[in-house]
Amino acid sequence: MDQAFYNQLAMRSIADETLPRDRAWDILISDTLKLLPLLNAAFEVRRAFFGHEVLIHILNNAQNGYCPEDCRYCAQAKTSHASIEEYPLKSDEEILAEAKESYEKGASCYCMVFAGRGPSQKRTEHLARLIRRIKSQYPSLEICVSAGLLDEEKAYVLKEAGLDRLNHNLNTSARHYPKICTTHTYEDRLHTLKAARQAGLSICSGLIVGMGETAEDILEVAYTLREMNVESIPVNFYMPIAGSGLGMGEFRRLHLSPEYCLRVLCVFRFLNPKAEIRMAAGRELYLRDMQVMGLYPANSLFLDGYLNARGEARRRTLQMIQDAGFTIRSEYPLDELLDKEISSPEGGSPCRQPASQVPLKGWQELRPSASLLDPRR
Ligand code: SF4
Numbered sequence: 365m366d367q368a369f370y371n372q373l374a375m376r377s378i379a380d381e382t383l384p385r386d387r388a389w390d391i392l393i394s395d396t397l398k399l400l401p402l403l404n405a406a407f408e409v410r411r412a413f414f415g416h417e418v419l420i421h422i423l424n425n426a427q428n429g430y431c432p433e434d435c436r437y438c439a440q441a442k443t444s445h446a447s448i449e450e451y452p453l454k455s456d457e458e459i460l461a462e463a464k465e466s467y468e469k470g471a472s473c474y475c476m477v478f479a480g481r482g483p484s485q486k487r488t489e490h491l492a493r494l495i496r497r498i499k500s501q502y503p504s505l506e507i508c509v510s511a512g513l514l515d516e517e518k519a520y521v522l523k524e525a526g527l528d529r530l531n532h533n534l535n536t537s538a539r540h541y542p543k544i545c546t547t548h549t550y551e552d553r554l555h556t557l558k559a560a561r562q563a564g565l566s567i568c569s570g571l572i573v574g575m576g577e578t579a580e581d582i583l584e585v586a587y588t589l590r591e592m593n594v595e596s597i598p599v600n601f602y603m604p605i606a607g608s609g610l611g612m613g614e615f616r617r618l619h620l621s622p623e624y625c626l627r628v629l630c631v632f633r634f635l636n637p638k639a640e641i642r643m644a645a646g647r648e649l650y651l652r653d654m655q656v657m658g659l660y661p662a663n664s665l666f667l668d669g670y671l672n673a674r675g676e677a678r679r680r681t682l683q684m685i686q687d688a689g690f691t692i693r694s695e696y697p698l699d700e701l702l703d704k705e706i707s708s709p710e711g712g713s714p715c716r717q718p719a720s721q722v723p724l725k726g727w728q729e730l731r732p733s734a735s736l737l738d739p740r741r
Pocket of ligand 1: 434442480
């Protein structure tokens with residue numbers, strides 16, 4: 365294909381024209397479309413709506429384990445034997461301290477994740493109180509909550525409290541969903557997203573690539589999220605945690621090359637030009653030294669790792685953003701954040717994980733502020 369083809373691809377996406385299915389398929393898997401011009405075209409689209417800005421999200425695993433659901437990718441599922449450290453809900457003070465920490469690390473969005481099928485009325489009201497307290501202290505910090513299945517009434521309670529966004533990933537296509545989870549359905553997930561929309565919440569919903577799905581399943585998710593005008597799309601790549609339902613099996617069977625992962629990000633950008641596309645879990649594991657290229661289609665990433673697995677050192681991620689000429693949306697300048705990381709004790713030791721194993725987060729990382737209360741220290 366000549367350059368004019370790629371220019372047109374970018375222009376049509378910027379004009380919000382729906383990418384034809386066969387073209388999306390080619391972007392994902394055909395050799396006739398080359399990676400570099402595709403990334404360049406995706407970057408044109410990203411630049412049109414987000415410039416050179418990178419949005420940083422920091423996850424707080426507010427409760428670990430005790431989940432009655434059986435999502436096979438998840439170390440916290442009732443069926444998982446992964447050696448994670450379970451704990452009930454963190455205290456309000458811990459959650460607030462971590463919101464402060466996220467804000468000071470340059471996060472534009474603080475994501476609180478609560479394991480479980482969905483919040484009770486009591487939990488919903490508790491969440492609402494927490495959201496109010498965080499918002500009153502950091503009004504510019506977006507708050508996103510991931511709390512399982514939710515109806516419209518509960519979504520309204522959270523919206524009223526000041527919640528910006530609800531996260532609920534589709535994870536995979538409707539066709540593939542029963543192979544991933546049996547305790548709730550794909551339809552249940554769609555209902556939650558619709559309830560959030562009805563309540564006026566912004567929606568964060570994405571997928572996990574690498575769970576035995578086909579390219580067609582990935583496209584199905586990308587088109588569904590486009591139809592729903594989802595504002596934020598985390599593109600996760602399956603992180604194998606020994607003992608979880610899928611365990612290492614899929615990881616060994618399905619080789620996700622850096623090029624394939626980048627092509628997935630491009631497809632999501634072309635189909636969802638105005639959405640925040642997040643290079644989410646697994647970026648370190650699969651993209652490795654090509655991670656920086658993911659910033660051309662994607663405009664967002666997680667800092668500080670994922671729910672149960674470590675990410676690379678903050679310094680390395682911030683340095684990558686700066687070296688590639690991007691900026692971040694934060695009240696703290698990127699230079700200042702980098703200086704802070706360089707002078708911190710762990711700043712100089714990026715965590716690079718072997719491709720065959722994902723290091724789990726330890727107790728201290730899952731509950732950093734709880735460690736202050738630990739009598740053994
Ligand atoms: S993904 Fe959420 S609902 Fe599913 S098992 Fe894990 S914590 Fe439970």
